[in-house]
């Protein structure tokens with residue numbers, strides 16, 4: 617489960633440049649620890665700050681980014697989709713996902729990008745998840761928010777032939793499914809998680825809900841019907857196994873929390889915010 621070192625003590629100066637994260641809640645986020653550890657390791661005068669931004673304050677907070685000279689911010693629950701609609705420009709990936717997890721400030725001009733799908737894809741590849749190729753089993757994605765869209769794209773890039781979205785709000789899941797061409801994405805209600813046939817045919821089950829982040833209990837799921845090699849991946853990361861992962865671990869299934877995705881999407885975001893090649897040049901080092 618997620619274990620990151622405590623950040624080294626930071627020293628701020630009159631020249632410190634700011635990056636950060638907008639979320640509600642935001643206090644659970646490990647991104648500040650991760651990014652500040654990277655700044656400390658590089659010895660650069662930059663800081664990454666958590667900003668608790670309420671939904672009604674998101675537009676104001678975004679407008680403040682160029683005004684305050686902030687280099688860039690991550691966007692987390694529940695703002696990713698709303699933020700996409702507030703951006704003057706979007707990357708192709710953010711447009712496809714309909715969600716933004718990075719707002720990048722380039723000379724006071726903002727654009728929205730999304731590193732979640734790449735981050736998740738890299739995490740699933742590291743876990744050697746077998747979807748695609750000769751494996752015709754499916755992927756079940758629980759949730760239909762911004763990060764569920766990333767889970768759909770990552771599953772497609774891994775070559776999944778069957779993708780099922782199970783969500784509480786059907787309309788939202790249909791909207792997400794419509795955004796993607798082949799394979800056709802099936803939309804089901806949460807009670808599909810008790811469908812033995814569906815669970816038995818899954819190679820991967822991804823939790824992309826915010827249940828566990830103060831938005832209610834995780835729905836019931838028929839873990840026993842899954843194959844012995846079915847992998848459970850929770851986008852949520854926590855110090856202890858989540859309500860989604862615990863039963864899977866008890867059955868001996870491979871199960872992992874979102875720490876690896878967090879790390880991978882964070883590395884990509886760090887590069888975007890800090891223009892790594894230019895930063896390394898200024899430090900007299902190679903970007904590698």
Ligand code: NDP
Pocket residue numbers: 692693694695696697732735759760761762763764783784785788824825826827828829831832833834835851852853874875877878879881
């Ligand atoms: P959103 O707010 O956009 O979407 C949340 C989804 O969760 C919705 O589909 C919602 O259903 C569903 N949901 C919420 N509560 C419940 C519940 N009690 N039972 C069933 N479904 C529920 O959130 P995001 O997509 O941005 O984030 C989702 C999760 O992914 C968060 O835990 C976040 O921390 C994590 N995440 C982790 C990352 C990482 O790097 N590891 C990166 C990105 C996200 P409905 O549509 O009905 O409201």
